[in-house]
Amino acid sequence: MERTQALIIGGGVAGAATALALHRAGIASAVFEAHRSGGDDAGAFLTVMANGMAALDSIGAAQAVIEASHPARAVALFDAAGRRLGERPIEGPARTMRRAALYRVLQEQVAAHGIPIHHGRRLTGATAGLDARATDGGTAAGVRAGFEDGGAAEGTFLVGADGIHSRVRGLIDPDAPRPRFTGRHVVYGYADGNPGDVPPDTYHMISGGRASFGCTAPGDGRTWWFARIPGAPGGGGATPAGWRELALAAFRDDATPAAAIIAATGAEVVGGDSYDIPTTPRWHDGRMVLTGDAAHAASPAAAQGASMALADAVALAAALTAHGDDLPAAFAAYELRRRAETEETVAASARLNAR
Numbered sequence: 001m002e003r004t005q006a007l008i009i010g011g012g013v014a015g016a017a018t019a020l021a022l023h024r025a026g027i028a029s030a031v032f033e034a035h036r037s038g039g040d041d042a043g044a045f046l047t048v049m050a051n052g053m054a055a056l057d058s059i060g061a062a063q064a065v066i067e068a069s070h071p072a073r074a075v076a077l078f079d080a081a082g083r084r085l086g087e088r089p090i091e092g093p094a095r096t097m098r099r100a101a102l103y104r105v106l107q108e109q110v111a112a113h114g115i116p117i118h119h120g121r122r123l124t125g126a127t128a129g130l131d132a133r134a135t136d137g138g139t140a141a142g143v144r145a146g147f148e149d150g151g152a153a154e155g156t157f158l159v160g161a162d163g164i165h166s167r168v169r170g171l172i173d174p175d176a177p178r179p180r181f182t183g184r185h186v187v188y189g190y191a192d193g194n195p196g197d198v199p200p201d202t203y204h205m206i207s208g209g210r211a212s213f214g215c216t217a218p219g220d221g222r223t224w225w226f227a228r229i230p231g232a233p234g235g236g237g238a239t240p241a242g243w244r245e246l247a248l249a250a251f252r253d254d255a256t257p258a259a260a261i262i263a264a265t266g267a268e269v270v271g272g273d274s275y276d277i278p279t280t281p282r283w284h285d286g287r288m289v290l291t292g293d294a295a296h297a298a299s300p301a302a303a304q305g306a307s308m309a310l311a312d313a314v315a316l317a318a319a320l321t322a323h324g325d326d327l328p329a330a331f332a333a334y335e336l337r338r339r340a341e342t343e344e345t346v347a348a349s350a351r352l353n354a355r
Contacts, residue, residue, distance in 0.1 A: 005029060007145050007155040009123050009168055013099075014292025014309035015161035016106035019115045020059040021317035029115060030153065032145070034122035034162070043270030044099045044188045045224050046300075047072050050091045052307025055314045064105045069097035070218035073201040080209040082255045090203075096218055102306065122148040123167050126158055128287050143287040157327055158288045159316070161309075164275055166294035173282040179275035182299045182350065184228045185236040187247045187271035191223040191264035196257035198223060206258055211250035213258040223261050227251070228301070233273050243271030274299050276350060279343055284331035291316060296342040302349035308342050 006022055008015045011033030022029045048056070048065065056062040072094040077085040110117050126145040143158045160168025169176045198204050198217040206213040215225035227247040229236075237243035244265055251258035277297040283290045292309030315337045316330075323330035 005156045007032065007126075007143065007153050007158045008161055009145065009158065010034075010161035010163060010166075010292075010294070011103075011107060011110075011117055011119070012161065012163065012292070012309075013102060013106065013306045014163075014294070014312060015159070016103070016110050016117075017055070017059060017061075017310050017313035018159055018161055018291055018316060019110050019117075020061060020106070020113065021313040022320070023113050023115060024059055025317040025321045027317070027320060029159075030155075031110060031115065031117040032121040032123065032147065032153065033117065033119050036120045043268070044186075045096060045226075046099050046102065046306050047090075047303045048095045048097070048102070048310070049304060049307040050094055051304075052310040053093050053095065055307070055310035058314050059109075059310075061106060061109050064109060065095060065097070065102065068101045068105050069095035070216075071201045072096045072203065072216070075203045075205055078204060078206045078256060080207065080254045080256065082257075087202075096216055096224070099306075120149070121151065123162065124148055126168070126171055126288065156287075160288060160290045160294045161292050162294055164277065164293040164297040166290065168288060169280065169290055169294050172285050172288050172290065173280075176280060176282065177277060179277055179297060181233045182274040182276055183230055183354075184274045184299070185231050185243075185246065185271055186274045186300055187227045187229065187236075187243045187269065189225050189244065189247070189262065189265040189269040191225060191261045192266070193221070193264060194223050195260040195264055196223060204257075206251075206254070206256050208251050208254045208256065208258060210253075211247075213251060213256070215258075215261055223264070225258075225261050225265075226300070227258075227262075228274070236271050236273065240267050240269040244269045246271070276346055278346055278350070283335045283339070284328075286328055289316065289331045289334065295338075296346055298342075298346040298349040299352075300349075301352035302345055304345050304349065308345060312338055312342075 006029035008031045011031045076087045194217040200219045211229040217223045237246045248262045276299045291312040316334045319330040319334035
């Protein structure tokens with residue numbers, strides 16, 4: 001049976017970054033990822049903002065991310081008639097990359113530090129129990145996690161980095177709020193060429209007549225685009241072709257390059273419903289704590305999901321370092337450091353999404 005100090009549930013951005021931050025703090029961990037490789041939503045792309053890059057720098061992963069990404073310098077704004085409304089800088093450094101690439105980079109860093117990462121291990125439950133490392137006859141409490149494959153792992157504490165549909169969140173608080181549908185489908189695609197003539201370090205953001213559209217052409221011979229389209233939950237496209245047609249229909253009547261970019265896109269399209277979590281009343285109990293989307297999921301509008309998760313990892317490791325074996329105090333300090341900032345970002349992203 002796997003035994004370590006920290007059991008990290010989820011091997012995506014939040015989980016891998018937490019493992020790296022704990023390693024720097026001298027805290028051993030093991031990562032348990034439900035997917036056989038990478039993680040979900042891997043067809044999407046994202047921007048790591050300045051706060052995320054600062055967190056990556058503190059855990060020694062910034063350079064690896066820079067090498068796998070492209071710079072993001074500015075956002076140019078357009079209306080449905082194609083009129084340019086202005087441009088604003090992106091506070092930097094900021095980097096654009098595939099979500100799958102960020103997973104890969106962080107997981108390679110985890111492996112390089114000798115931190116075990118187990119794929120195909122889906123959590124079924126976790127209970128407080130006896131810490132296998134206790135020296136006083138087994139009176140110190142630990143946590144035991146069980147997995148779908150019948151295996152189990154024990155540790156001193158457990159980190160729920162298992163995303164917006166977190167199982168750990170429900171273990172900490174069975175009455176925790178469910179994710180809230182934001183009223184939008186989000187579609188990502190990759191078009192051949194650069195039909196919109198977008199500079200390589202700029203995002204073009206279009207407020208269309210029926211939906212919003214963003215794109216960048218980072219220099220790999222393609223235009224990376226996304227669309228946020230109003231709709232009912234479950235009412236989007238069921239296949240890549242379906243998502244592509246849904247996006248094309250939303251922008252066909254606008255006088256912008258959006259429709260041409262979507263039309264130049266092949267099968268590399270992924271879409272889904274967008275959810276957020278305005279607040280999570282309980283981030284932790286005596287042995288379990290949440291990070292990333294498991295604690296505070298934002299809509300993609302503010303482009304802060306990955307960066308918030310990275311900052312969480314650094315803050316949690318710092319709190320554990322400061323409070324030593326006093327887990328309740330460490331978890332409380334971590335929550336105090338992160339809750340207000342993340343909830344403000346989630347709310348701001350919801351306002352942007354509504355516009």
